[in-house]
Each structure stands twice: as structure tokens, then as C-alpha cells.
Amino acid sequence: MNYEVVDAKVSPEGRLRVLSKAEMAKLLDTSQSGLYPVFRNSALAVLNSGAYMDDGKELLERYPDFDIRIVEEERGIKLELKAAPAIAFVDGKMIRGIREHLFAVLRDILFVDVDIQKNPYFDLSTSEGLTDAVFHILRNADVLRARVEPRLVVCWGGHSISREEYDYTKSVGYQFGLRGLDICTGCGPGAMKGPMKGAAIAHAKQRVEGGRYIGISEPGIIAAESPNPIVNELVVCPDIEKRLESFVRIGHSIVVFPGGVGTAEEILYILGILLHPDNAEVPFPLIFTGPASAASYFVQIDDFIGRTLGIEARKRYRVLIDDPIAVARHVEQEIEGVRLFRNRTKDAYYFNWRLRIPTELQQPFKPTHEAMRDLDLHRDQAPHRLAANLRRAFSGVVAGNVKSDTIMAIQEHGPFEIHGDPEILQPLDTLLEAFVQQHRMKLPGKRYEPCYRVVV
Template structure:
């Protein structure tokens, strides 16, 4: 059957829960069956649609929702466990009328996380105005997602990068993943396509050659980005974090090292987040391998990133990371050596391998930033501020630009009120403008199939 946009859909389908989501309380069932706009049911519907739309080329969150206006999902409580009934679901999620197994697992991961985060066991149980509780909340979400691996060696590599990179860059991410997989490393990414899928795909081959049958391919996403970066089919542990701040904290506490591939504004946001944390006085001396890498064609991207970081935050900040161009094997060797240092440090200081409780994360990196026009205009982008504070403000600026491009809330803000205005030191704003212009010239701020329209204006 086709919907009104002439897209193939499965008119009706019912699937049974399995694993930890087999049983729900009556209160949880009632909450998930809310009708009308808004509420938990609407959030669950949007996330389910994103998962089912995983193989589509569309990466505009608003467009995805508009293309399937008649899609719906209903929770059906039964004595022997819950079922989900779908109406007008995207056909690419099915084979011969049956939902693909990996997509089905991801659907129930969505249900698990939405239920937990929306009940007294979730946000009602934690004071999310307190830094300590935020970290415990992040830990609990990951524990329910069964991503912690107690007793395992430090071997989880977080990979960041763009979802719409070119073919050469994508192949390079696969080559890196392959080299890591040969060395027994596992992969955690933002769960989407491009630089998030490539390392996982490469690692599966490396794991296969080494007869590693329990490879971990962890995908961390959030409701605001999942439609634009739908989970790729290799992810075998999907976790939906409530917002970008908790998603980023999950990355750095769960992973043992981070590799950054070419990307755009979102990748710059992630880089600034990590630098802001590692530069804090309480984290001095904490080993955390941090490598930026890409094929030779991507050298200019990292040159511009490095230039901006040094100008905004100081040359000493560059000691926190390495830039390695066009050498997948060297990247893997350096990352594994870095994780050996992580193991030694955590063993000596009695910090768990599976979750880095010892890393200090300031509240300015934990509290959600709402990219309203007022909040964007109030960012204090001045070079005389401490490195960790300026990093936090720059990270928020990039977060707002990402929201204006692909997140439903941000897109609506731009439509209603025009572009964001950001301001600060004149020379810093010029460097920021130069960096963003380089992203545009490299086509790293252009959505496939559409012309990029800037969502910000630099006010000097």
C-alpha cells in the first residue's frame, strides 16, 4: 500500500515484545497509550517512525514526520506480555511482510528508554538540577540498555563524525573500524549513517576475522536528532538519551577513547564539549586518548578546526588531541596504546572500566541548553573567560546551529522568528564566521537534496 506521498507502507502490523520489555505496569501502559498531540505517546510515535525509516536517504526530521502523517503505533497490553500495533509503517523496515529483527529490537529499546525516562523510576526519582543525580541518571539509562560490561578490558572506542560525509571519507571510517576490530576494540557511535555507521561496519569484518562473536556496536541517540540520524542496522545496543547533554556525558563516561572523523557543526560541538571537560583542573592528568583523523582529502577540515581551537582556547589545549591524516593503522595503534594507559590509570585509582565515575563534568556541560533566540543571543563568547567556560558557551552556540538545521524544535524556531543572532569578541566572531564559512564551502552544512540556508547571523 502507498500513503498520500506515494511511499510504500505496511498498512497494519503487530509485533510481540521480547527481552526486558515483555511486561509493563498498568500505569506505564496507560501513559504510553495517551492520545492526541503531545505527551509520551507522541514522543514514542516519532522515535518509532525514525527507527522504521532507517534506510531512507531523507535526513530532515520535519520532512520525515510530514512524509508519514498517518503513521501510528499503539501499545496492546496482554496477559502474556505486551504487543505493539503499527499502522502505515514505512515498508523498508519489513521483509516479506515481517519486521526486520534488528529494527524490531531497536523499537523495543525505544520503548524501554521512553518508559523509564517518563515515569517515577526516571526523572521523578532523580533531581536533575543536581550534577550528582544527572550522572546517576545517565548511568541508570545505560544500565537498563545493558551496555555496561563488568570486568571487560577497556576496549570501547567512541567514534564521532558527520552523517553525510562523502564516499572517500566513509570508506576511511570503515578502514579505521576494521583496524580497531582486528585489535579487539568495540565501537560506540551516535548510531546513524556516515561516520557513525562506517566504523561499525569495518569492525564487524575485523571481529569476524578474529572470531569475536560478541562484538558490541552501541548507538547513543536522542529524540531531537533520531529522525535526521536514524539508527543504522549494525547497532545491536540502541539507547535513547533524553537530550544532547546527557548523550554526550554517556559517550565520555562509557568510552575509553574517542576518534573524531570529518563532520560539520555537530562534530565541532562534540569536540568543544570534550575539550571543555578535559581542560578542567580536576581532570588534569586523566588519560583519555583523543584522535582526529580522516583521509588526505579531509586535511583542510581538521586544519580549520585546529586553527579555531588554538585561536579561541589557546595552543596548550591542542596537547589534548592528536591529528593523524590518512593512516588507519597508525590511528588504531595509537588508540590501543592510549587505552592501555586508561587501564593502568583506572586500575591504580580504583575506577571502574565500564563507566568513568572519576571524570569531573561541570554542571555547565550537563544542564540542557534550549536553543531559543534569547538563549543564543545571551551566550558570552569572550576570550577572557576560563577555557572550560568558553568551551561550554561555544559548544552551546554550535548546539543551537545544529538544532536550527535538523531538530524539530530548532527548525520551528527559525521558521517563526528568523535566524539566530550570536555575538562576542569581534576577532573571535570573525574566526567563528570563518570556520562556519569553511564548513559551507566544504559542503558540510548542506542537507542532501536541498540548498543550505544559514540559520545564524554573526553580530559584531
């Protein structure tokens, strides 16, 4: 099937208007160590915004002739696009929001490679060094705002959800917006778009100027979750771990909507942090919510957490079903507690320095067949460590579902094998099977082929 494409030259939108010769060479380097493959694939995902799909491999196959090059001119740089998705253009001109996102991708990929990964100042083998790197990525993207009262709500949830669940996320976002709260999500469709859309309408009604709709992604997932049109601040982190840390460092509360395996990964990530003994006294509001039809989904999540991580983990969140106003009121009240705590401890409003994130939640996890088989899913470890290892298991399933390189590895070598204690694996297998039956692994209408096998 042929898809309509466009050739174009695009001028910069944002702060990045000039590049050095060395930077241009890096971005055009097509070798395995070069930046071109990451830049090209991430740019294609941004240009595909609005076309609903959840498969990075399918996107690459849909536009095999797409190419992006940097052209140096007297007044700066331009991007030259060939065979780009026509959906990104109106009457031959690129949509401004997509152009902003395109240059945000360029900015972040280049900054991470030159200023973070190749910089001896950052010791990425330590927890402190990794957090410092996250701080600099966010600061370079200009999302850290000093002297702004806490009001940023991080919203997690699935990109492939029912219409009823999507409408509910909009209703909750609307209540947030009426109270002047801003929204941060993974930037894609579904539960990442709904809260932003609701908040945008409420901000307009309340005449809120400068409403913030922050989207945080990473190259491995952006093709399956192209930035939605409401995102007005896009950050592309180098990996999922820095993406997740970015959420909890800049957010003042987390609200989880229905989703699938990716949402379960996010839940286990934040629980792995909140269960760490050093964070026992740090307030961090965590709410699970959805429409009445999603009540069973959260019952399953709650049961899984209780059976694997125990009662203390269940104390770190609150479940509110089918009540957007109660959710918004609770979040607003809890964020006031966060503000008072930050004041008392002299911690910044814009970056949660005090929160301790264990190194096992920060180090990038590459879900190979060997790494998935060797995961430590046994009872004889601290709950926060078990949460971290369970999070890696879910991360591997996410990669096997949507990341093109992992999908190809599974096609070649077969499904991942997941081993561990039966009392851990049985609840895990039950939850994953429930996601499959509820079509929470892939878009409805597509037959799901499991990328994993739980070996009990």
C-alpha cells in the same frame, strides 16, 4: 509523493514484555506533557532505518498517517503499527534488528520518565545527580559490563560525508576490529556507520564473538540519524547533554572523523571537559583523523580551537591523517594507559566515574532565539567555560538544521542571532562558512539556508 506503508502488530524483542496500566496510559497520552509524541516520532525514526535523510521535519511530513499503539494481551504486550514505513519489513515481517531498536526506544523513554525524571531520588539540579541519572539509564539498557577489559572506542563524525571519507572510517574501524576493539557511535549513517561496518568485518575475520556496536541517540536527533543496521545495542537518552555524557563515561578513547557542525559541537564538549583543572591528570585519548582529502578540514578545526581556546586545548588531542593502522595502534596503546590509570585509582572500567564534567556541560540547553542571543561568547572566562558556551552555539545550529521544532521556530521568527567578542565570533563565522561551502551542513545537492546569523 506517496511512500509505501505497512500495518502490522509486533511482539516484544528484549526484556520489556509487560507494562502497567499507568505506564500504558503515559505512552498513549497525546497531550503536551504525555509521552506519545516522543514515542511516536522516535519509533518512526527507527522504522525508517536505511532511508537516507537528515531532516526530522521531512520525515514527519513523509509519513503523516503513521500511528503506534500498545495492545495488551494475555501473554504481554504488542505494538500495533499503522502506516509504518515498508522499509522496516521483509515479506510482511519486521526486520529483527529494527524490532530490537523499536523496543529499546520504548524501554528508554519509559524508564527516563518514570524512574528518572519523576523520581525524587535523582537531584537533576546537581552534577552528581545528573551523572547518577546517566549511569542508571545505561545500566537499565544493559550496556555496562563489569569485568571487561577497556576496549570501547567512541567514534564521532558527520552523517553527511563524502564517499572517500566514509570508506576511510570503514578502514579505521577495520583496524580497530582486528585488534579486538569495540565501537560506540551516535548510531546514524556516515561516520557513525563506517567504523562499525569495518569492525564487524574484522571481528568476523578474527572470530571475535560478541562484538559490540553501541549506538547512543536522543529523541531530538534520532529522526535525522536513524539507527544504522549494524547497531546491536541502542540507547536513547532524554537529551543531547546526557547523550554526550554517556559517550565519555563508557568510552575509553574518542576518535573524531570529518563532519560538520554537530562534530564541532562534540569536539567542544570533550575539550570543555578535558580543559577543566580537575581533569588535568585523567588520561582520555582524543584523536582527529580522516583521509588526505580531509586534511584541510582538520586544519580549520585546529585553527579555530587555537584562536578561541588557546594552546592548552590543542595539547589535548592528536591529529593523524590518512593512516588507519597508525590510528588503531595509537588508540590501542593509549587505552592500555587508561587501563593502568583505572587500576591505580580503583576506577571502574565500564564507567568513568573520576572524570569531572562541569555542570554547564550537563544542564540541557534549549536553543531558543533568546538563549542563542544571550550566549556568553566572551574572552574573560576560563577556557573550559568558553568551550561549554561555544558548544551551546554549535548545538543551536545543529538543532536549527535538523530538529523539527527548532526548524519551525526559525521559519516563524527568522535565523538565530549569535553575539560576542569579535575575536571569538570571527573564527566561529569562518568555520561555519567553511562547513557551508564544503556541504557539511546538509546533504549535497540541497541549497543550505543558514539558521543563524553571526553578529560581529
